Amino acid sequence: MNPDKTDYRPSRVRKITGWHVLAGFVxxxxxxxxxxxxMVWRALTTFDGVETAGAYQKGRAYNHxxxxxxxxxxxxxxxxxxxxxxxxxxxxxxxxxxxxxxxxRPLQDLDVEAIFWRPVAAxxxxxxxxxxxxxxxxxxxxxxxxxxxxxxxxxxxxxGGETFVTENRVVLRx
Numbered sequence: 001m002n003p004d005k006t007d008y009r010p011s012r013v014r015k016i017t018g019w020h021v022l023a024g025f026v027x028x029x030x031x032x033x034x035x036x037x038x039m040v041w042r043a044l045t046t047f048d049g050v051e052t053a054g055a056y057q058k059g060r061a062y063n064h065x066x067x068x069x070x071x072x073x074x075x076x077x078x079x080x081x082x083x084x085x086x087x088x089x090x091x092x093x094x095x096x097x098x099x100x101x102x103x104x105r106p107l108q109d110l111d112v113e114a115i116f117w118r119p120v121a122a123x124x125x126x127x128x129x130x131x132x133x134x135x136x137x138x139x140x141x142x143x144x145x146x147x148x149x150x151x152x153x154x155x156x157x158x159x160g161g162e163t164f165v166t167e168n169r170v171v172l173r174x
Contacts, residue, residue: 072164076102079154079166085173091144093172097154099136099164106136110156116142117151130154147172 052058058065082096095114099107115127124145130138144150149171156164 068163075162075164077107077156077162077164079156079164081152081154081166081168081170083152083170083172086141091147091172093142093144095130095140095142095152097130097138097156099138099156106134107156107158108132108135109159110138112138112154112156114140114142114152114154116144117153118146119149119151121146144172 078100080098080100082098084094084096086092086094093116095116097112097114099110099112101107110132112130112132113127114130115125117125126142126144128140128142130140133139138156149169151167151169153165153167158164
């Protein structure tokens with residue numbers, strides 16, 4: 001066979017050297033670290049602010065909380081909350097709460113406190129003592145910092161020491 005009459009041409013083959021492998025590893029891990037860095041940055045900058053003071057202690061006291069909930073259920077009390085926007089400073093809100101026993105009779109002479117708290121904004125909480133305005137009817141006015149989603153926690157203590165706590169979510173609009 002005559003070598004001049006073949007169409008075989010040697011191709012240029014690139015050899016993979018140690019430097020190529022090193023560069024591949026550096027590029028691969030550089031991309032991994034960059035993506036992880038972006039995800040950490042996004043996680044830290046998009047924290048929604050939900051806070052729970054004393055989360056560890058609350059977790060440890062959970063069984064005690066369940067016992068208190070059982071005691072409250074045995075009381076058979078009920079509470080109905082109403083909110084009303086008032087004229088005046090922005091977001092002034094009147095909270096009304098009606099308490100009744102297991103037979104529907106109004107509960108009188110309760111020591112009632114309420115707190116409006118925002119699950120996503122620290123420092124905007126407002127609390128007040130509610131005044132009895134009629135049989136089983138209690139009211140207070142709150143000056144809230146923002147419209148929107150609020151959680152209202154109402155705690156009532158009877159003269160005999162019985163306690164009742166209710167928590168409701170309310171949305172206040174402009």
